[in-house]
Amino acid sequence: MIVKLEIYSPRLSGICYVEGIGLSSNVYTIGVDEITVIDTGAGDPMNTLPPKLKTLDLDPRNVKQIILTHTHFDHTGGIEALASMASPRVLLHEDQIDDVVGFGLGVSKLHNGDSVLAGNRRLEVIHTPGHMPGAICLYERQDKILFSGDTVFPDGGFGRTDLPGGESRKLVESLARLAMLKVDFILPGHMEPVTSDARTHLATAYENAKSWL
Numbered sequence: 001m002i003v004k005l006e007i008y009s010p011r012l013s014g015i016c017y018v019e020g021i022g023l024s025s026n027v028y029t030i031g032v033d034e035i036t037v038i039d040t041g042a043g044d045p046m047n048t049l050p051p052k053l054k055t056l057d058l059d060p061r062n063v064k065q066i067i068l069t070h071t072h073f074d075h076t077g078g079i080e081a082l083a084s085m086a087s088p089r090v091l092l093h094e095d096q097i098d099d100v101v102g103f104g105l106g107v108s109k110l111h112n113g114d115s116v117l118a119g120n121r122r123l124e125v126i127h128t129p130g131h132m133p134g135a136i137c138l139y140e141r142q143d144k145i146l147f148s149g150d151t152v153f154p155d156g157g158f159g160r161t162d163l164p165g166g167e168s169r170k171l172v173e174s175l176a177r178l179a180m181l182k183v184d185f186i187l188p189g190h191m192e193p194v195t196s197d198a199r200t201h202l203a204t205a206y207e208n209a210k211s212w213l
């Protein structure tokens with residue numbers, strides 16, 4: 001599915017959703033004239049971003065910044081195709097600053113508590129280690145939107161901790177912090193966006209992780 005999320009709620013206006021096919025992460029965009037891309041998908045032929053952006057009436061040459069929730073390949077593989085059409089800067093948590101290589105793009109470090117402007121939205125960086133040491137979520141406080149990367153998934157799901165750098169205890173701590181936020185929409189790195197009962201999904205993820213990990 002490739003869709004403008006305002007079909008679910010006017011509070012999601014300006015945000016688009018490109019579903020990841022196969023192993024690829026989802027991709028979210030904010031804005032039109034100056035586009036912010038959150039995660040880039042795997043970049044394989046099924047997930048090549050520029051043509052997908054065009055179906056949303058978005059010009060890939062307008063991509064100004066790419067925010068990575070973390071640097072697993074299924075979230076970063078799409079950078080190359082965007083870098084060939086534009087010169088976006090790449091923003092990622094300081095703990096993974098060395099993970100992104102090449103493409104000649106400028107890289108900026110993010111820290112817990114930083115804010116990133118994306119169009120008229122202000123995204124707060126929340127460091128959520130556990131799935132990966134430098135994993136982040138992005139919280140848009142005004143409309144209570146959480147871009148949750150691979151930290152939280154719908155229906156009480158949460159990120160795996162058995163990959164390099166994964167740490168169960170830290171994931172539970174991260175989920176505890178997220179569960180305290182006022183969230184009405186969860187835009188996860190995999191599976192479909194949550195547009196109702198988001199706080200229940202978050203609380204369930206925390207409870208599940210506490211009892212399973």
Ligand SMILES: [Zn+2]
Pocket residue numbers: 070072131150
């Ligand atoms: Zn991941």
